[in-house]
Amino acid sequence: MHPRTLVIIPTYNEKENILRILEEVLALSPGIEILIVDDGSPDGTAGLVREKQEGNKRIHLLERPGKLGLGTAYLTGFKWGIAQKFDYLIEMDADFSHPPLKVLELIRACEDGADIAIGSRYVKGGKVSDWPWDRLALSYGASLYVRMITGMPVKDPTAGFVCYKRKVLETLDLDAIRFIGYAFQIEMKYKSWYKGFKIKEIPITFTDRVAGTSKMHGGIIKEAALGVIQLRLNRKK
Numbered sequence: 001m002h003p004r005t006l007v008i009i010p011t012y013n014e015k016e017n018i019l020r021i022l023e024e025v026l027a028l029s030p031g032i033e034i035l036i037v038d039d040g041s042p043d044g045t046a047g048l049v050r051e052k053q054e055g056n057k058r059i060h061l062l063e064r065p066g067k068l069g070l071g072t073a074y075l076t077g078f079k080w081g082i083a084q085k086f087d088y089l090i091e092m093d094a095d096f097s098h099p100p101l102k103v104l105e106l107i108r109a110c111e112d113g114a115d116i117a118i119g120s121r122y123v124k125g126g127k128v129s130d131w132p133w134d135r136l137a138l139s140y141g142a143s144l145y146v147r148m149i150t151g152m153p154v155k156d157p158t159a160g161f162v163c164y165k166r167k168v169l170e171t172l173d174l175d176a177i178r179f180i181g182y183a184f185q186i187e188m189k190y191k192s193w194y195k196g197f198k199i200k201e202i203p204i205t206f207t208d209r210v211a212g213t214s215k216m217h218g219g220i221i222k223e224a225a226l227g228v229i230q231l232r233l234n235r236k237k
Contacts, residue, residue: 003087008077013043014094024100033058037073071184098161106163114200119161125203
């Protein structure tokens with residue numbers, strides 16, 4: 001019997017993926033529930049979730065009025081999941097870049113003693129599928145940069161496929177998390193590591209989205225590059 005686990009999936013225009021990701025994640029274990037945090041998708045993503053909710057108490061939906069950022073979507077989901085007393089809370093993308101079967105491995109890693117389990121592209125056995133060399137170089141270089149500046153021994157600090165034990169999220173001051181883009185992922189891991197929580201990385205194959213459009217843009221990269229330095233300078237805050 002798995003602990004009560006909430007998989008949090010932020011969405012914006014994911015109608016091509018949303019029904020299949022719901023089905024595949026729910027099929028993994030009866031102990032898993034899903035929270036969709038939808039940022040006012042104009043393509044009707046939330047409507048598809050509402051239809052799927054009928055007769056299924058394991059699907060939950062929070063609708064927000066517009067694009068408020070990845071980080072704030074997860075923070076909203078974390079607070080909801082903490083209030084509902086879920087044991088584990090998992091971040092996951094809607095676009096199948098994170099393999100659903102690996103959810104069970106993240107849960108097992110936490111059951112075996114980790115406080116945080118990360119689906120990692122850059123530990124032994126992990127890889128990225130179908131990325132051009134320049135994007136791969138940028139991502140891998142960013143990971144090296146983060147480790148060099150922060151001293152945090154995490155090979156994939158920008159990973160967005162993460163399982164947190166509830167006690168980690170209850171310990172962190174979620175209202176003090178500053179970043180909303182990919183720097184959010186770094187900040188969450190850094191502050192958890194700084195507080196002494198045990199982090200384990202699980203190798204995954206990250207697959208670029210097939211359906212829908214990417215949300216990556218230059219502002220996200222700039223926030224992450226500058227944010228890492230700010231985290232290091234302000235680490236006692």
